[in-house]
Amino acid sequence: MGRAPCCDKNGLKKGPWTTEEDEKLIDYIQKNGYGNWRTLPKNAGLQRCGKSCRLRWTNYLRPDIKRGRFSFEEEETIIQLHSILGNKWSAIAARLPGRTDNEIKNYWNTHIRKRLLRMGIDPVTHTPRLDLLELSSILSSSLYNPSQMSISRLLGVQSQVNPELLKLANSLLSSQSENPNFLLQNVQENELCSAQFQNQLPPLIQPNQLETLIQETQPMPANVEQFSSNFTDFNSQSCQLNTLQNNGMPTEDFATLPNYSYYASDQSFMDPPPSENSTFQSNNSNNFSFASVLSTPASSPAPLNSNSTYINGSSTEDERESYCSSMLKFEIPDIFYVNEFM
DNA sequence: AATTTCCCCAACCGCGAAGTT
DNA sequence: TAACTTCGCGGTTGGGGAAAT
Known part of the structure; x- marks a missing residue:
């Protein structure tokens, strides 16, 4: 018609x-x-x-519109909801009182999306970018099997990986041949980091909570299942790249992992979180928590009530990025100069 | 100081869904 | 049930200010 x-x-x-x-x-x-x-x-x-x-x-x-900067709490909520709902801006806005879908969409496109890209996170799937992960995998394995290295492997994945990244990998491997300890030190740090990380994840979402969310978000976006499964890899592999980024510096910020909801944070369903100095315990470190997403039903928008630890709203963009980096723990090493590939 | 480039965000556009006749 | 209307959503644009050169 x-x-x-x-x-x-x-x-x-x-x-x-x-x-x-x-x-x-x-x-x-x-x-x-x-x-x-x-x-x-x-x-x-x-x-x-x-x-x-x-x-x-x-x-x-509209008189109930809230203007001004997004708080960390709001930003956290947007990222969580987007990971589940995708670009359903109106649905996301329904959970952020006083914010419009247009405003959230703009904020996503101009701030959050760029930040996730800088951190090596695919803003569509909320998982580490596959080409970067593949590169990381190649570099790591080459350290232990230098004889099998690695141009052949690079060529083997060339169809999947950004050609510029291949060049980058090639140059890094050259550096490694000149200084054999260069990357190996980082990988050893990574293993230590992984061990720490496994012990510090907060409590997990309960099965009934996940079920509630799934019912609520029907039909489930195609990427949700993928997201849940990919998150397993994300936890382990993100640590890997992060260590490279630190380039040998201690990774103590894992010990003070912010109470971010990717790892379960919202108190609507959770017991009070451990203090920042306590050690998280988990029976299964590979699950993703949707808990905070469930705090405000779409049918009845209400102010969020997260007890997450936030820096006050006047903080700078850099501080936010630093905070997000800790949340997601997937930064690209500075030595990679990857901005040009983003 | 002048010009160019970058960035943000209010507003527009096209489309599909839902409602009405 | 087809034709038409209205609403709301998501993607995109472009004007204007800020930052860089």
């Missing part, structure tokens, strides 16, 4: 709204409410199409 135009565009104004227009729209809606967006602009005396009025109201003029 044909699609009807949203309005007669002849003579209708487009572009930024003026204060006068805003006042007219607010005044009309306060007196009459909103409902029929098609007739609203005419009744309100606006030379705009209904769609434009609706957008202006829902994204900007």
Whole structure:
């Protein structure tokens, strides 16, 4: 069937709204409410199409809109929800009172997405980028089997890996041949790091919680199952690259892993978390927690009530990135200069 | 100081779903 | 049930300010 135009565009104004227009729209809606967006602009005396009025109201003029920077709490929630819901901005917005889908979408695209990319996380799947993982795997194995190295392996994966990364790997291997301890030290650090990490994951989501979420998010996005299974690899492999990034520096920040919900944090379902100085214990370190996502049902948006430890809202972008780095623990080594590949 | 480039975000567009006639 | 209308969503654009050169 044909699609009807949203309005007669002849003579209708487009572009930024003026204060006068805003006042007219607010005044009309306060007196009459909103409902029929098609007739609203005419009744309100606006030379705009209904769609434009609706957008202006829902994204900007609505009295319950919260403006200003996103808090860490909100950012954490967005990342969690996006990992499950994908680009369902309206669904995500329903769990963030006062934020609009447009605002969240913009924030994702301009801040969070870029940050995840810098950290080597695929912002679509929320898993480590496969090409980087493959590179990491090749470099690690080459240290223990130098005779089998490794150009052949690089060539073997060339169809899957960014060609520029192959070049990078090649140059790193050259460095390794000149200084045999260069990467080996990092791998040994990595093993230590892994051992620490395995012992420090917080409590896991209970099966019934996961079931609730799955029911709530039907139909399940295609990437959810993949995400859950991939997260197993993520836990172990992310540690690996992180150690390379530290380039021999201690990895003590694992001991103070922030109470981030990728590892289960929200208190709606959880017992009070261990203090930052205590050691997390887990029977199974490979599971992902959806707990905090479940804290506010879509049908009844309510303020989030996470007890996560946050830096105050005035912190800088760098601080946020540093915080996120600790959360996700998957930074690309500086020595890789990977920004150009992102 | 002038120009260029980058970045952010409000607003627009097209589409599909749901509702109505 | 087909035709039409309305609504809402997600992707994209472009104006303007900030930062870099």
